[in-house]
Amino acid sequence: MGRRALLATVVIAALAVTGPWLPAYPLTILTQALIWAILAMSLDVLLGYTGLSSLGHAAYFGVGAYVVAVLATEHQMGLLACLAAGVALATATAAVFGLLAIRATGTYFLMITLALGMVIWGLAYRWVSLTKGDNGIAGIPRPTLLGLELFAPVPFYYFCLACAALAWVVMGLLVISPFGLGLRGIRGSEGRMQALGYNVWLHKYIAFVLSGLFGGFSGTLWAYYNGLVSPNDLQLVTSVEALLMVALGGSGTLIGPALGAGIIVFLKNFVSVYTKRWLLILGGVYIGVILFAPAGIVGTLRRSPSPPEAERAG
């Protein structure tokens, strides 16, 4: 584990140092990647560690984003208040949805989370008086943190880097803690965990809520980054992209999904310059990953075959 922490520290330091030297456009893309890395990692806690595949993760991203959008534009509330409110409401949404979804397993869970994600999308789309519908909420100002203006690309980049690092540390501690081990056990064998004495429903529920919490956190940052929040931000494709980031990077590794987020964000922005066929490419990448690299990038790199212990006296 120490190796992983060291690697990530090196990566964060490298990002911190090289950031200011990048031209403005790549820097903003990198900032976007950091925000999505938080979302991907939050989904990994649910999918890679607990073994629950959700197709509605964009809901918490969206709730966090919309809360910031409304509070920042209509009520001129400050950064910390907006972040807190966004995260709180996203967490509350996950708490309610979890009560419904966690009872289900496997396929039902996938469908229920998809449907719940669409419910939030539907609200964003139709509750025009609150969310301004299809047009979305624009004009979200870059915040100030403790008197420091985060308007320019570089300070905002450092702010997002710090948030991503914080999220990574907290989620990293979570997955190596006894609770995290419990989640991995649930992914391995729910029946065994029940037999050992774990209240599996409760552990899954807590994981679901925590996952929604960090998803919401990512959404709050997105609102400030983009300046505009619209129903497109929490449509089904967004949940699908998040799932692909986890699959591409390697589920159950935390750092893998962060990497996956980076790749997808860069790919998306790069591809959109040359063609409008992003969804086609995304779909193709998806199928390719499932067929040829199901363990993702980090997962495949990690796989070190151990010789079977058959020679040992059994």
Added chain:
Amino acid sequence: MRGSRVRGRLTDLALHLDGVSRAFGGLQAVDGVALAVHPGERRALIGPNGAGKTTLFNLISGALPPSSGRIVLFGRDVTSAPAHQRAALGLARTFQITNLFPDLTVLENCLLAVQAHSPVRFSMFRPVGGYPALLERARTALGRLELGSLGDAVVRNLSHGEQRQLEIALALAGRPRVLLLDEPTAGLSPAESRLMAGLLRRLDPAITVLMIEHDMDIALELSDMVTVLHYGRVIADGPREQVKADPQVREIYLGA
């Protein structure tokens, strides 16, 4: 026939089953089973394939709800209690088809068993390694089953025999009061079975053990009391020698 009649008060029993039945559609898998198991008892549950033994274990452990009847664990009615609550009361089980955590290491498997009854299992901000007492307990549990040197091995790379040993280590790591062993020697070679029997003989005598076992020699060797199941019904129940001599049992099972 002695044995099925309860000796002493009901609350003295480690495990008490009263008219427990379970049907699957039209099939009566378990039919009106009564069982009275005393603390510290070693009881073998035998019967032909399909007699309902594993189903009975699933009913006792809470993996399956009964269609009717009562299940009482140390005087507590657990008939409608979920599996994890029964485990918290001191019930542990192994599985006939190995049910471990294949992608985790042997030590991690054991840690899960050890932390299951501790509030530590909800701790989120300290690494597992920061709980030396837990690690110690896990290592000790592994050592008792002679798996101490395999702590860092990933379970899916273990041999079948080692996995069967780990099955038992997990059940014991939680310091159970009642242990349900479902065919502990399933799939083991004769030599491995002998080793397993040796390990089982050294189990803490305070633990109540209920064991399903196909190897008749081992089953009878390790138990004082025997219950024979046939088509979901108890057809014989009592001390080992008495059941061995029962003509009905001989005809159906031992003699066949």
Added chain:
Amino acid sequence: MSAEFWIAQSFNGLSYGALLFLLASGLSLIFGVMRIVNLAHGSYFMLGGYVGLTVALRTESFALACLAGAVAIGLVGMGMERFFLRRLRGETLGQVLMTIGFALIFQDLALLIWGGDPYRVPIPDILSGTTRVGGAVFPVFRIFIVAVAVVVGLALWLAMDRTRVGAMIRAAVDDAEMAQGVGINVPRVSLAVFALGAALAALGGVIGGGFLGVYPGADFEVLPYAFVVVIVGGLGSLPGAVAGSLLVGLLDNFGKALFPELSYFTLFAPMAIILAIRPTGLFGRA
């Protein structure tokens, strides 16, 4: 709220439910046999509509459009199962994720081929206009949709119940391993069911194209409805698909009429209640 309102809305809900039945029955069947949820099912609906549109415009035959849509997309479904999904036999999550990939590809291909404008599938004159039944006025096309759904539902039920193929499908739904052991060619049954499900969805798409239209995004817009239908009705159950479709169709219609701002939310409440009581749906099996 006049009686006319209630009658009109109930009928609209019924006809929408009929459309959903075409979609959901296929989804439920596919799950029953293969235990996977096909996330490209909405895509089949949309692509069916587009293919039907093209054929209807070229040949001026609505019947031909329905046939073409069903056959074309049935073939697409077969191709997906035979060449891609089958490679991951047993890995249900991988298969489900793969269907997502296809859904994305289909969405983009549709955009590429037919562009971004919404269209309406032209319907024949005998099915247009309105008619008087009792004291109320009903659109003929919607009556047609209900009729089609009833016919399809009966045909499916008869096929499942009375034919040998149906028995094979039911066996495979009940226990695929056992069915294989008894000599039923389960992979071939899976292929057939997948094709049938796709064809049904596509048929729904052509018919739906007649009054809802075909447009980009129709695939992901209709998918959650299909899901809620099978969640409420229970996966793998035909009666469940009927019950679920009716419930969802009616609730959605009344919801949209009475609480337009809440949209999908009006589906959320009944789904929540049903799941709280019966996690596998009204008629579902685990």
